[in-house]
Amino acid sequence: MLHPVLLCGGSGTRLWPLSRRALPKQFLPLVSQNSLIQETLLRVRGLSDSAAPIVVCNNEHRFLVADQLGEIRTTPQSLILEPAGRNTAPAIALAAFCALENDPDAQLLVLPSDHVVQNVEAFHSAVQNARKLCAQGFLTTFGMLATRPETGYGYIEQGEPLAVDGTFRVKNFVEKPDAARAAQFVQSGGFHWNSGMFLLGAAQFLSELQMHAKDVFAAAHAAWQNHSRDLDFTRIGEDAFLASPSISLDYAVMEKTAHAAVMPVELGWSDVGAYDALWEISPKDQNGNVARGSVDFHATKNCYVYGEKQLVALLGVEDLVVVTTADAVLVAKKDRAQDVKQVVEHLQAQGRTEHEIHTKVFRPWGSYEGIDRGERFQVKQLVVKPGCMTSMQIHHHRSEHWVVVNGTAEITLEDKIHLLSEDESIYVPLGKPHRIHNPGRIPLRLIEVQSGSYLEEDDIVRTDDQYGRG
Numbered sequence: 001m002l003h004p005v006l007l008c009g010g011s012g013t014r015l016w017p018l019s020r021r022a023l024p025k026q027f028l029p030l031v032s033q034n035s036l037i038q039e040t041l042l043r044v045r046g047l048s049d050s051a052a053p054i055v056v057c058n059n060e061h062r063f064l065v066a067d068q069l070g071e072i073r074t075t076p077q078s079l080i081l082e083p084a085g086r087n088t089a090p091a092i093a094l095a096a097f098c099a100l101e102n103d104p105d106a107q108l109l110v111l112p113s114d115h116v117v118q119n120v121e122a123f124h125s126a127v128q129n130a131r132k133l134c135a136q137g138f139l140t141t142f143g144m145l146a147t148r149p150e151t152g153y154g155y156i157e158q159g160e161p162l163a164v165d166g167t168f169r170v171k172n173f174v175e176k177p178d179a180a181r182a183a184q185f186v187q188s189g190g191f192h193w194n195s196g197m198f199l200l201g202a203a204q205f206l207s208e209l210q211m212h213a214k215d216v217f218a219a220a221h222a223a224w225q226n227h228s229r230d231l232d233f234t235r236i237g238e239d240a241f242l243a244s245p246s247i248s249l250d251y252a253v254m255e256k257t258a259h260a261a262v263m264p265v266e267l268g269w270s271d272v273g274a275y276d277a278l279w280e281i282s283p284k285d286q287n288g289n290v291a292r293g294s295v296d297f298h299a300t301k302n303c304y305v306y307g308e309k310q311l312v313a314l315l316g317v318e319d320l321v322v323v324t325t326a327d328a329v330l331v332a333k334k335d336r337a338q339d340v341k342q343v344v345e346h347l348q349a350q351g352r353t354e355h356e357i358h359t360k361v362f363r364p365w366g367s368y369e370g371i372d373r374g375e376r377f378q379v380k381q382l383v384v385k386p387g388c389m390t391s392m393q394i395h396h397h398r399s400e401h402w403v404v405v406n407g408t409a410e411i412t413l414e415d416k417i418h419l420l421s422e423d424e425s426i427y428v429p430l431g432k433p434h435r436i437h438n439p440g441r442i443p444l445r446l447i448e449v450q451s452g453s454y455l456e457e458d459d460i461v462r463t464d465d466q467y468g469r470g
Contacts, residue, residue, distance in 0.1 A: 001103050002048075002050045003050075003053075003109065004047055004050065004109045004111060005095040005109060005111065006040055006041065006113045007056035008055060008061065009088075009091065009182070010025065010026055012025030012339045014275075014338060014341050015274065021355065021357070022060070022362075027068060030272060036116070041074050046120075052074075054099060055069070055080065056094060059081045062079070062081055072322045080233075083096075083238040084241075084242060086247075087247050088248045089249045089252035090220045091251065094223065094236060096108060096200075096205055097220065098224070098406050100206075102231060104203065105153065105201075106206065107199060107200070107201055108199070108201075110197060116270045118267070118280055119266070123341075126142060126267065129164055129165075133162065133261050137202070138261040139198065140262070141170065141194065141198050142197040142262075143195070144193040144265065145192060145195065145264055146185060153175065155174040155185050155191045155193060156173055156174070157172040158173040158191075158264065159428045160318070162261060164263075166264065167261055167263045168262050168264075169263060170262050172259035173254065195269055195271070198249065201438045208253045212252060212257065213253065216245060216252055219241060219243045220241070224460050249463045273338075274337040276337040279321070287300065289301065289305070291307075292306040293305075293306055293307030293309075294309075294310070294311045295307050295311075295312050295313075297313075297315070298313070298314065300317055302334065303319065304320075305323075308324055309323050319334045321333075326358070327358070327359050364388070366383045366438075367469075368380045368381065377455075378433075378449065381446070381447060381448075382402075384437075385444075389466070391464060391469065392434070393435070393463065394413065394433050394460075395430060395431070395452070395456075395461075395464050396430070396459060399447055399451055399452060401425060401427050401449045402445070402446045404446055405446060406422060406442065406444065407438060408438070409438065410437040411435070412434060413433075
């Protein structure tokens, strides 16, 4: 049986300020109303003889992943939590051990969760052909037809043809080239972009991993042997997994095995690695401009503009990227889009937080968003999902005042329960245990005003939490 495996570990630093550590690009709706991970999950629907997906993600993003799967009514076979990122080889090994528990003939369709594939029919056809190669003992990588001398991708050089039409042995993997070499690769026709998508026999992959990267195999095997269930998640042996080297599938296995195959395909693929790639795949107006949000163009050409809330107007400019969020603005030349990560590195060096979190922060019970902040006060909007509740908690340095805007709130304050409707409010004194519960069927929206000497999120002492947080 075919087991789709989604890898959710990317950080997307070149898409800052939209993509940030707490909310990287795979969870953002960059090309449609769905996020990239949701589009990836929808893409594997309709594949024949296919099991529910296995999703591997960082522990920090577990509730966000679960929410986004739930929004498109997808129940995973397993949602495996990595205590820390160790690149793709150990992550895929965990998925292989998982799939083999109930399917000794499992085939893994390994997919990054943050890529775009526009031709789903061609994708399904390529997967079925790759399964034929898998049956012949090959580990297959999907090579995207190189249409331009792209320096942001790795390349795969094809070797001799194989029995399945249009497939080849892998002759060589090539790191990201300079412009001159990339132009040579495209002109030769025998090089393809490395998409990071694979079709692997689970048992064969683990055998090859044990042969070529014993320490990775041993760490993943020990971690899986100690796995356990936690709510809807699968936790693995943390110490064992952290002992694994951080290494990609390419380096650990594909560059060393004698059974690597490449299938060149044209799928309308993009890794959406930077804003120039996002501009490339997005619908454009007659002047080559891409607009998301409230945007006004005048004598402007070939620009990508994302306005999260406020109006963005461009006049007399060309080839720019302009991205506005509630707390940051990026203006860049489109041909420098790959260098946005340098901005992120500089913010990190300065000890700032804009590269880590948005003003809107997701929690297992819903979300909160900063509205205003000043000396000794902070204003937030809270949204609590139907049936969900916050932890029972205490603050040592701040008091809070809540006003219900939409929905019904069941507020526990010390040992009393208060039921609040729209336009009603309650005051939570400093040091008093409290909790918000949404007993209704619609999202509960509140305005929270905090006041006190210290207003950071680490001033939370949880005395009871159904989500297992400390």
